Amino acid sequence: MGKNRIEAFSDGVLAIIITIMVLEMKVPHDANIHALTPLYPIFLSYVLSFIYLGIYWNNHHHMLHACHKVTGAILWANLHLLFWLSLVPFVTGWMGENHFAAAPAAVYGVVLFMAAIAYYILQQCIIASQGADSLLKKAVGGDWKGKLSPVLYVTAIVCAFWSPWISMSLYVFVALIWLVPDRRIERVLLNKES
Amino acid sequence: MGKNRIEAFSDGVLAIIITIMVLEMKVPHDANIHALTPLYPIFLSYVLSFIYLGIYWNNHHHMLHACHKVTGAILWANLHLLFWLSLVPFVTGWMGENHFAAAPAAVYGVVLFMAAIAYYILQQCIIASQGADSLLKKAVGGDWKGKLSPVLYVTAIVCAFWSPWISMSLYVFVALIWLVPDRRIERVLLNKES
Amino acid sequence: MGKNRIEAFSDGVLAIIITIMVLEMKVPHDANIHALTPLYPIFLSYVLSFIYLGIYWNNHHHMLHACHKVTGAILWANLHLLFWLSLVPFVTGWMGENHFAAAPAAVYGVVLFMAAIAYYILQQCIIASQGADSLLKKAVGGDWKGKLSPVLYVTAIVCAFWSPWISMSLYVFVALIWLVPDRRIERVLLNKES
Amino acid sequence: MGKNRIEAFSDGVLAIIITIMVLEMKVPHDANIHALTPLYPIFLSYVLSFIYLGIYWNNHHHMLHACHKVTGAILWANLHLLFWLSLVPFVTGWMGENHFAAAPAAVYGVVLFMAAIAYYILQQCIIASQGADSLLKKAVGGDWKGKLSPVLYVTAIVCAFWSPWISMSLYVFVALIWLVPDRRIERVLLNKES
Numbered sequence: 001m002g003k004n005r006i007e008a009f010s011d012g013v014l015a016i017i018i019t020i021m022v023l024e025m026k027v028p029h030d031a032n033i034h035a036l037t038p039l040y041p042i043f044l045s046y047v048l049s050f051i052y053l054g055i056y057w058n059n060h061h062h063m064l065h066a067c068h069k070v071t072g073a074i075l076w077a078n079l080h081l082l083f084w085l086s087l088v089p090f091v092t093g094w095m096g097e098n099h100f101a102a103a104p105a106a107v108y109g110v111v112l113f114m115a116a117i118a119y120y121i122l123q124q125c126i127i128a129s130q131g132a133d134s135l136l137k138k139a140v141g142g143d144w145k146g147k148l149s150p151v152l153y154v155t156a157i158v159c160a161f162w163s164p165w166i167s168m169s170l171y172v173f174v175a176l177i178w179l180v181p182d183r184r185i186e187r188v189l190l191n192k193e194s
Numbered sequence: 195m196g197k198n199r200i201e202a203f204s205d206g207v208l209a210i211i212i213t214i215m216v217l218e219m220k221v222p223h224d225a226n227i228h229a230l231t232p233l234y235p236i237f238l239s240y241v242l243s244f245i246y247l248g249i250y251w252n253n254h255h256h257m258l259h260a261c262h263k264v265t266g267a268i269l270w271a272n273l274h275l276l277f278w279l280s281l282v283p284f285v286t287g288w289m290g291e292n293h294f295a296a297a298p299a300a301v302y303g304v305v306l307f308m309a310a311i312a313y314y315i316l317q318q319c320i321i322a323s324q325g326a327d328s329l330l331k332k333a334v335g336g337d338w339k340g341k342l343s344p345v346l347y348v349t350a351i352v353c354a355f356w357s358p359w360i361s362m363s364l365y366v367f368v369a370l371i372w373l374v375p376d377r378r379i380e381r382v383l384l385n386k387e388s
Numbered sequence: 389m390g391k392n393r394i395e396a397f398s399d400g401v402l403a404i405i406i407t408i409m410v411l412e413m414k415v416p417h418d419a420n421i422h423a424l425t426p427l428y429p430i431f432l433s434y435v436l437s438f439i440y441l442g443i444y445w446n447n448h449h450h451m452l453h454a455c456h457k458v459t460g461a462i463l464w465a466n467l468h469l470l471f472w473l474s475l476v477p478f479v480t481g482w483m484g485e486n487h488f489a490a491a492p493a494a495v496y497g498v499v500l501f502m503a504a505i506a507y508y509i510l511q512q513c514i515i516a517s518q519g520a521d522s523l524l525k526k527a528v529g530g531d532w533k534g535k536l537s538p539v540l541y542v543t544a545i546v547c548a549f550w551s552p553w554i555s556m557s558l559y560v561f562v563a564l565i566w567l568v569p570d571r572r573i574e575r576v577l578l579n580k581e582s
Numbered sequence: 583m584g585k586n587r588i589e590a591f592s593d594g595v596l597a598i599i600i601t602i603m604v605l606e607m608k609v610p611h612d613a614n615i616h617a618l619t620p621l622y623p624i625f626l627s628y629v630l631s632f633i634y635l636g637i638y639w640n641n642h643h644h645m646l647h648a649c650h651k652v653t654g655a656i657l658w659a660n661l662h663l664l665f666w667l668s669l670v671p672f673v674t675g676w677m678g679e680n681h682f683a684a685a686p687a688a689v690y691g692v693v694l695f696m697a698a699i700a701y702y703i704l705q706q707c708i709i710a711s712q713g714a715d716s717l718l719k720k721a722v723g724g725d726w727k728g729k730l731s732p733v734l735y736v737t738a739i740v741c742a743f744w745s746p747w748i749s750m751s752l753y754v755f756v757a758l759i760w761l762v763p764d765r766r767i768e769r770v771l772l773n774k775e776s
Contacts, residue, residue, distance in 0.1 A: 005205060008205045008590060009205045009208070009209055009251060011594055012205055013213055014591070014594075016213040016598055017213055019599055020214070022668050023217075023605075027672060028676065031683035031684070031685055031686055032685055033688075035685075047665075050668075057591065057661075058657055058658075075255075079244075086216050094221045097223070098224075101225035103227040103230075107227070107230070199395055202396060202399045203402070206399055207406065209403075210404055210408075214407065218415065269449075270442070273438075273445075277435075277438055280410050284413050284415060287415040288416065297419055297420055298419055301421070393589055393593060397597055400593055400594050401597045401600065401601055403597075404598055404602075460640075463640055464640075467639075471632055474604050478607050482609045482610065485611070486612075489613035490613070492613055495615070495618070
């Protein structure tokens, strides 16, 4: 009960975050095709953040699918996750406008790191609400992706001051390992239904 | 009947309010990490307002849970509440940009005060629609939080012109007493169902 | 079938329109309370447009309640209505920034007039889809409000070039006669259910 | 299962895209009616893009109606479509501000072309998920509109550097052939139900 509304609110916030990012791509005054050239780093950082937010929406979707009771802790853990994701347009714009400079690349990693921690807390809140034989706990299992990502984010933050391109490669790499949807949850849910 | 749509509309408006606030944090032109330093009061006021809107969404969620019939009065009382909440991004930006100066801190309190009154009116409209043995009336009970908050807001507004930091402490304090979700409603609903 | 989605999309668009209007109220740089004084016409036009959009959401809500089959014509009539309402933030901002000058006050009336026509077309599409004994047709009846409003808007547009304050009074007057929710539809629906 | 949420998220994103486009129409400082004259190309490009997004929402609505199982591929194909549509406000603003100059008119076509390809991919993902006797496959049939549109977009892109007005006519023409809602899907669904 109440699950619909937490989904609707999260969908709304994620839909707005993903869409207002595009407002950072300011319309150039010049009508020449070359007027678009200075926008390419903003465009690339937009693509990266769009994919990250898509991954979060996707996994959030699967995770709430496995959640049947919404507690106060889950509501606040979900708002905490949305808070960090709401900072993505800001850091995306900062990184894009400064052509992936050291400081913005590091701060981008900090926001991704905090969002990953917030996602983990939300996951634990849902598992706690489900008691001893939590369906989600079985589904998540070893959760190597969830454990590897924060480590890679921290590596990327540290590397940013040495070479931001290593950080960027790490952000792209983490996105790639997550692009595969969380089939573990799907599988356990399907097993249970059959 | 129609309850779904009032929830969907309120979720939409709250999701947008909470997200456009972040647009007040203008992307700095400088790529240096120190470029973020001037943004810290805007960030802090964003965090405070995010928590307030989270509390409103949370309690709104619980209150509408206890509401089964949507009348014209409830629709307009809800729009009235959304009106005052829609002013939160404006006062948050004003307060943040001016480092919690006296006037913005006081006006921030005025908006919170009006939102609290609007919330109370909405609550009374729902109770009135439920007749003599209103479930929500029982759930709300003495409602010391709902009565204490406006008093603290008025205190904060008056104190702002003397020391804005007292006002800010009061706003944080009110947020803290509300962060505990409205278990009264949850409890009464559970009792009724069992 | 499909009614849920037309409601969800309309709610989303209306929620965004009502909320982005507040972005026209630019945060003043000055921390003084007098910095808010120049904003009062923008605030007043925001309040007026908020009430108008609230009325549209309210009546849209009641009208779709009486609609059971969504046709292609209804989908496009609905988008047509949303198009004119999406121009409300623009004319509200223009009117507010220019202290209710003649031209903005007239153009504000043009947008309200077109929205009223679009609402009427949507109403006729729903009635047409319901055939001979349309429930909505009975509910709407003489529809004096729907017929009087466009006449008053045209009067307001013409008067704007003579005295914009007559126009503003007419806009406030039309809002007041609509603030009473469309009880006709509620009544007919209730009669049918009993 | 999960179909509701993919619809809700898509509705949210489309509602925001369609509404933030209007923010490109900057409020003029002058109160004179002639202050609106420079805005007419922005207004015209807004109308065109509003209709295109309306067509996408409409057809998306019909297509998901025929989809009963949401796979990971469908989720990502849908996000891919939303990505290209999210660029519509940017190219609309660029085209409008530059009075339908060559480069913006061509880039507008590129975004429409990519959105059409993304829509086709989504359609194929849904058909693939439905197996051999896919309801959507039958409904779509020859799909001459879906095949003609990308050809016309490419023609428009090439023509833009010769005469942007040919491109604009082609965009309007494609919009017109799509304005007729996708009755094929409606018909096949109705046949099956009867």
